[in-house]
Amino acid sequence: MGLLIGLSYNYLAIIAACVVITLIMVPLWLVRQDFGLLSVLVWIGYLFAIQSGFLVGGYVRTDDDP
Template sequence: MIIAGILFLAGLLIGLSGGGYPAIVTTSFLATVAIFSAWLIRDELQFFSVFIWLGYLFALQSGFVLGGYLSVPKDDG
């Protein structure tokens, strides 16, 4: 749960900074490599780990979408 929160904040910062799609794709790839590497080293990779990985990616992507939404200037017209 803590990892998902950290990934959400990372996605939020990428969205707010205007990093764009290359930044979020790179971050998603690096997070995937890090997570699966840790699971393989610790011998914890199971079928259920795929669902945890998807949750982590959803947290990262939702933070990115929220950051992108918040970075759009308001139309006061």
């Protein structure tokens, strides 16, 4: 998902995607009473993965310098 955002959109889209992931996952973990250290580490992993995909997509999208 981050790769597609990096290829198509700017940084505001990645911020929105990270907020959406947070707003979905944290309440879900709280309702399931499954919120703990492992959940926080998984959440950080999701955010790192989407942001690294965004950086790769942004790099691929840029033109080569002459």
